[in-house]
Amino acid sequence: MQTYADMTKEQLQEELTKVRQIYKEYQDKGLKLDMSRGKPSSGQLDLGMGLLNAVDAESLMQAENGLDTRNYGGLDGIPEAKRLMAGIMEVRPEQVIVCGNSSLNTMYDMVARGMLLGYLGQTPWCKLDKVKFLCPVPGYDRHFAVTEHFGVEMINVPMTEEGPDMDMVEKLVAEDDAIKGIWCVPKYSNPQGVIYSDETVRRMAALKPAAKDFRIFWDNAYAVHHLYGAEKGKILNILDECEKAGNPDMVFEFCSTSKISFAGGGIAAIAASEANLADIKKSLTIQTIGFDKVNQLRHVRFFKDADGIAKHMEKHAEFLRPRFELVLETLESQLSGLGAGSWIKPMGGYFITYETNEGCAKRVVALAKEAGVVLTPAGAPFPYGKDPKDSVIRIAPSYPTMEDLKAAAEIFCVCVKVATLEKMLEA
């Protein structure tokens, strides 16, 4: 394929006319397709239906410590659920509090605690003039929405193929004690699918922040969400690394079963140091008498243990892999070598990120919309929804049928071509 950059103005114009014609043909089909939603498809959800039979009217409802899961008590979760969630995060059960149905809510609560109560006796952030968070970009829009909601100033840190730019992170946190946190999705990052390298994790754990109450918000959302096996997705254990580096209290790790069992019908968890857990529990015991232990028991009875989870996730992978590959093959065949942008092949997670040439992402999303394909709004993976280069587009292949996905991916490629050519010709 000839790179656009090598074409003359006339050739580009000719090419644009051609792809516009193809675009128009797609448009005329009046399709309604959606690649915006990072949610499991009903086929994946069907995989988990056995969960609903895992406890029934005949079940013994006692946890292994004798606690009746149907009654009050057990603030930090039943022991077997702690083990299950510890298995997902590869931490020790005693480092875990099992929470409600949403890790996002758990993260929101943790930021709210920082704001209102302060961590480990530090000043609540709402009493300070300025609070800042580092935001590796592109990242997860709902993370950024939480900090924006609470008036936290967000600072972009570029992602590399190894994780956040650690030179920049180290410098910023050492200089500015208003920086209280960093949002991380360390494995199969949302949206790029980046796996933090061992060096990145070690440097993260060894940060020397000016703020004593600086915390790494380690959202291990895709801990077991492999497409090509667990080996490809290995990351270092951040809790261990923080401990080794003399920063045991500097991290909160989060996970949930939302994309393992049911989205919103699962269980979430937080892992942290002994001191942090004690601090959290002091506030948690005011907030609730306890989370839903029946659902905790249900998950343990269904999945049994980390092996059970791994086997279940293989079924998800069988479902998702062809979808990812379909999109990637379409990108490869349609856009490779054109000089119209780039992408990384993710080894897991829920997204593919397409990076257009500068200034093209919004136009691609708009074109796709007019051709019946809904994409995540351009800019969404950035704080305040502002992509400084207007180039990142998040593609979510999980939800559509294979047929729809094929059409959507093809239309996407045409939109990229149109937008890229338009941009080059306008220069």
Place this chain on the structure above:
Amino acid sequence: MQTYADMTKEQLQEELTKVRQIYKEYQDKGLKLDMSRGKPSSGQLDLGMGLLNAVDAESLMQAENGLDTRNYGGLDGIPEAKRLMAGIMEVRPEQVIVCGNSSLNTMYDMVARGMLLGYLGQTPWCKLDKVKFLCPVPGYDRHFAVTEHFGVEMINVPMTEEGPDMDMVEKLVAEDDAIKGIWCVPKYSNPQGVIYSDETVRRMAALKPAAKDFRIFWDNAYAVHHLYGAEKGKILNILDECEKAGNPDMVFEFCSTSKISFAGGGIAAIAASEANLADIKKSLTIQTIGFDKVNQLRHVRFFKDADGIAKHMEKHAEFLRPRFELVLETLESQLSGLGAGSWIKPMGGYFITYETNEGCAKRVVALAKEAGVVLTPAGAPFPYGKDPKDSVIRIAPSYPTMEDLKAAAEIFCVCVKVATLEKMLEA
């Protein structure tokens, strides 16, 4: 029975010697009994086991609006769950957001929103020098714990047999714009079992608070928890009354199924005005993608509707009524006419409150403990755990077996006698 007040010092001393002997006999039995916990017994929880079969691996998991309850979405709850929870609170479904597993957590979140974000555009409370809440006493210790946790100053308001002392409430909220809320359990109040009179509800709804962001926290925890039928527990609809009084936004109402289905395994809800709901949703959409809709569906499929709930609650009443009556009969036979305190016969809820003579409650609780009967700590139903008269003791009859409850109630009466006589003799 001769009133203690009519006895001579010698007679009192003689009586004390006698009851101390009885107390000692109980003590020697080495019993281990517990009347402290306001939680359902396993017999009650067994009533709800059918809930676990209400959705299973064969079920259709779509809500009536087509939403797949296993997937993300549906921030404010599935329509049929809104109807179910509206039925419990006797409000309209469109006034309801169905929440997670805990109404306490929902209340905590609402106070946290007041602190961090402010209601309907008002200044967040964390930016103010002083925030105060009115606390009808005795009341629910976990309410007071939430406001204490956030550094809110709590002001005691005495309860009458019709609800909080409304003269005092009206005066205080009109004078002081630092007063931002009042905790209410309007039906079968925790711990006294008081039912707010129509006049109380109307005056509450017609308050003219100095603070624009003053809110009534209307914890309708025992909305359907009748011992002698629904008729005995009628209260006016606070949302309607607030609307009529021109204060539509002044109230948040809460409820849950924790003592209907499973404690902690149920669903909670908040009801409020249109403006408040919109305000809450603006923040809720940042906090979570949605609550557990599978559990919402499970509850709807099991209970069907308000009638189904009412029938189920009759079974709970059959279970609880003999327990309440056993305690009340014991109080009646052992303490009536003695001048050693008083109590109200509750028509529903989870507690009986015994009011000792001034300065005796702590001593009764300590004596009971030494005789093997755990009671809720004296003072617990008051802000900061301080009962100014040291006279209120909360009795929870739901959890023990009838046999244990009988022994515990008898020991309780002996402890009351000992403490009362000691106090009179020391004067």
